[in-house]
Amino acid sequence: MANVQFENLFKNYGNVKAVHDFNLKIDEGEFIVLVGPSGCGKSTTLRMIAGLEDITSGLIYIDEKVINKIHPKNRDIAMVFQNYALYPHLSVKDNISFGLRAQKIPRAEVEKRVVEASETLGLEGLLSRRPGELSGGQKQRVAMGRAIVRNPKVFLFDEPLSNLDAKLRHKMRAEMKKLHKKVGTTTIYVTHDQIEAMTLADRIVIMKDGLIEQVGTPDEVYRRPNNIFVASFIGTPAMNFIEGEVSKVSKASSMIMLEDQKSIKLKSNNFYNNQNIILGLRPEDITITSENSGKNDNIIGLDAEISVIEPMGHETVVICDSNYGELTGKVESNSKLKENMAVKLNVSLEKVYLFDKKSEKNLNL
Ligand SMILES: Nc1ncnc2c1ncn2[C@@H]1O[C@H](COP(=O)(O)OP(=O)(O)OP(=O)(O)O)[C@@H](O)[C@H]1O
Ligand SMILES: [Mg+2]
Structure with a gap:
């Protein structure tokens, strides 16, 4: 040795x-x-x-x-x-x-x-x-x-x-x-x-x-x-990325505007106005629901439509179309989800990765 x-x-x-x-x-x-x-x-x-x-x-x-x-x-x-x-x-x-x-x-x-x-x-x-x-x-x-x-x-x-x-x-x-x-x-x-x-x-x-x-x-x-x-x-299926722009940084929070004008409030002021951000969502952190789960400030809920369902045996990969491009989730194999279904993709804010678009660096570190 x-x-x-x-x-x-x-x-x-x-x-x-x-x-x-x-x-x-x-x-x-x-x-x-x-x-x-x-x-x-x-x-x-x-x-x-x-x-x-x-x-x-x-x-x-x-x-x-x-x-x-x-x-x-x-x-x-x-x-x-x-x-x-x-x-x-x-x-x-x-x-x-x-x-x-x-x-x-x-x-x-x-x-x-x-x-x-x-x-x-x-x-x-x-x-x-x-x-x-x-x-x-x-x-x-x-x-x-x-x-x-x-x-x-x-x-x-x-x-x-x-x-x-x-x-x-x-x-x-x-x-x-x-x-x-x-x-x-x-x-x-x-x-x-x-x-x-x-x-x-x-x-x-x-x-x-x-x-x-x-x-x-x-x-x-x-x-x-x-x-x-x-x-x-690292990670399979690979992490999803969606773009956003920082719109308002205040003392204890920042707003991030997604491409379709949907806004997300983050409990951090570690950004600057107009900063371009990439949000990273791991497929395994996405919960897919068929109905609206109500408003919750700690969860991002993205509208999407299921385009492909891939059963893998122990789990199922769900590929969706959305305003933010293709997004992939992972669910248990006994889920009731079907292709062409309109769904909500929910991710807890604390699970969201944030990257600076220009430097590509992780901003959570
Ligand atoms: N003998 C060589 N002459 C010229 N260029 C080379 C030579 N060997 C490797 N390269 C180049 O060096 C770079 C690194 O090659 P290397 O073989 O180390 O890659 P690798 O990470 O092992 O890729 P792979 O996963 O395809 O095996 C490549 O751009 C390759 O084209
Ligand atoms: Mg090699």
Whole structure:
């Protein structure tokens, strides 16, 4: 186990700023997930740690020691790739032990570690098979086995589950978590799947265009997103956004005018007149009612019409048309709601996120 630290890390490919001033301290044993849209610099960051990519500038430390100049082989890191990179002509056992044998570790020790890893990963019955005779999930486990037996200081995973179907991905996600609990190795895991990030991470690093947008626990990035990007990236279905303009700021409150001249009174004077605001409403915070629930100053009630109902089994996603554009809510699956129904979307004011339209920053923080 080791701690890992990044100091002002940059990576440029010609004019492309793949990673821009990346700073982070990872504690011993932490499970860190780098998440963000395609091209945001996740793999590049990982590859720089592994030594597969030159660093343009900045420093990477493992246990307080700068590793920039250390040969990849000597960094004591194990990486699992999206495509697993198994040797097709070698058996599972030989694939798992390949790195150890190359390091000239005594045979008995190699044997012991392979047995241990295959027990941990449930590969005992498959050791003599070739990769071509394995399912996707089994191949994935072999790739993990190869990483585990090396007993590295740090695990790096680059979208290791993205080739698996949804069900298997879910299962392997849980296994990944169990494995981390058991071996406790410091882990840096890359994915573009926010659910994978939320369920696996001790802390999530949300990236966009080579920049870190926020670092925090799953709970922090969900409840206290720094900005509109993080708010829209974390959570499914995604947060709804509607526009408003601050119309009157007084001593203890402010009025916000929505696009259809509906006004909302907020118990805060932390705004300025004519400030353009984006209100964020999480689908799970919206209560959908078929009749008018009466006036309540602590609740925003928006008129809408249901356009699509998506049953998901345990819950139902309800997509509505409104004066503010499309709004999505989430209800229990036994709800009486029907398509084309006129409804009220109710959100308690304390659940509403407020962002400045220009800076996109969260104003509730
Ligand atoms: N070898 C390369 N030469 C030039 N540009 C590159 C190279 N590798 C990556 N890039 C660019 O650097 C940026 C970051 O790429 P990176 O592979 O790190 O993204 P990513 O976050 O892993 O995306 P994905 O989710 O699609 O895997 C992208 O704009 C990409 O096009
Ligand atoms: Mg990538």
